[in-house]
Amino acid sequence: MDSTYSKVKTGIPGLDSVISGGMKSGRAVTVSGPPGSGKTTFGLQYLYSGATDFDEPGVYITMAQNIEEVKNDCKSYGWDFDNLISQDKILMIDARPFKIHDDTIGKDDSLYRGEQLPFEHLTKLLLSSIKRIEAKRIVIDSITILAMQYHDKFYMRQGLQGMLQALENFGVTSLLLSEYSENDEIPLEWFVTSGIIQLRHTRVEDTMERTIQILKMRGIKHSEQIHPINLDSDGLHLLHPRLMP
Template identity: 80%
Template sequence: MNDDELVAKLEESMQHNLGDWGRTQYLIERIQKRQEIFQSDKKYLDRMLNEIQKIHQRDLEVEKTERTKQRIFVQDLIKCDRCESEIGLNQRAIRKKDFWFHELCYDDIPISKQIEITKQPLDKQTIKYDDYFKIEDKSSVNQFYPFQIIFTSAILISLIASIYFLFDKFFSIVIAIVCTALFIVIYKSQFKMFNNKKYNQTHTSLIKTGIPGLDSMISGGLKKNRSVIISGPPGSGKTTFGLQFLYSGARDFDEPGVYVTMSQNIDEIKNDCKSFGWDFDDLINKDKIMMIDARPFKIQDEMIGKDDSLYRGEQMPFEHLTKLLLSSIKRIEAKRVVIDSVTILAMQYLDKFYMRQGLQGMIQALENYGVTSLIISEHSENNEIPLEWFVTSGIIQMNNQIIANTPRQTIQIKKLRGVKHSQQIHPIRLEVDGLHILEA
């Protein structure tokens, strides 16, 4: 490094308020006059140069982080098969078979075409044409069942009246009885179709948790494509709750799941689960479950069941974890996700605003990908309400309480948007097959 570069570095150190201003100015003058630098001053000079280099390195990391944030989801953004534009992370999306739509684009597709999409996998090249997705009069598509019944009744009455005037009365009475029976059959079928439609609209949007006693507390299950916080102090059963939700989904309901741990070794988790008879290794080998070790400052070189360079490196904030999750979801077509726990990840943020922003982005991305997520959070009633409580669709509070002079684990549904639920505190019993929720 020549004298001019040394002077420039020292002047830069003064701008950053590094070292002693007078001593730095003294060194600059000696260098400019090409005078000898004493040994003690050389050590000071080396220290200033190292500090400047650290600042440059830090600036490069910040710039790299900003660039990463800008392109972090580029690979994982999906396109709408209706308008062919990308579906942003802040936009609602609908997935049907292998097709993705903006929510508004899907609403514009005629119902007859929507049904066809769900029945058979259509060729993507053909479904994008406007003639397939052309907008029709929705009043003609959304048929109103009572209107069909009135129309059928009018036809039958006309038929009976015609027969009455053309033939004898006995024959017309027989025809009237037959027509009445036919009308009753048609009425029942139409009424059943109408009720089934209402039932399906209500129940197909729910998924069963697989935890005995819980689904009856929440009207049959959790809302699909929503995120729910599982909150509570250490030892309240949060991790067991999340693992049981994931395992039951993969084993009983054919819904693959992704589990992310930030506090425990995966081998230890799997060994603990064997006490409940949960064989995670079998489901991992079948690509029904993926487990990711994302403990602080380290993501293991080996991800259970997979080996991919994407999963190597240092622990990352929400944006990077989101990309990791989306990639894993696509690999096994996951429907369920458990993150244990978000509190450890949030501790890496000094600014709560950026922490909440990152968490909201992750939750929105997961919901857009059509998965139901459980996000575990460390919290006790003595602490302030954590920020993550305000950005999810539901909050399930687990706790350790004294009931009838006996320590018991308990559960309470604090919030579950769009679902009728019990508001009472229910005790939990730990059985050989996992958690059981008891009556309050």
């Protein structure tokens, strides 16, 4: 079923073994989970591994955190993003609508002007970034923030599908980080991306346990088990993954 497609390794120990060796090249996958489940770490580990282990430059675009804060957090895992940025192997873009400059709060109009199709602006930004460093990997953190601007789900879906089609045409393999908890309505990005990876961070007695489950990976044989994961000094790891035959 999946032997005719080239695959992209995530670089997350244990994960590729449960998705038949990797994700489909040139497709988009949603990584969903509640706060603290490891979504941002997952996305950054995917980009860092791509740039350092597989010679695949990547673009990280954030709509929630300060870039310097993100890079400092990564140092705790031993990931030097500044070095990769200086080599044009990684591009990190701050696309938050509001930023603080000289103790004042200013609105960044590059993406947010109250228009009906903010996905158009994000798509243009992504495509110019891909061309700049010949990127092969993209992480959007998070797609939920952009989706919140849409009151009409039809326009939201059209905008999202248009963006994904543009990214596929450029041959990049994308991760869309998505904020989702079990009681939430199923997010629209689940329906339009090729894969869904769900992260959970749940309380078990007096401890918190992290797990991962592959809900969908279109065209690729994958495990349907809920796998425990660890988040330690060098990133995320699947514990005792069951290898795909």
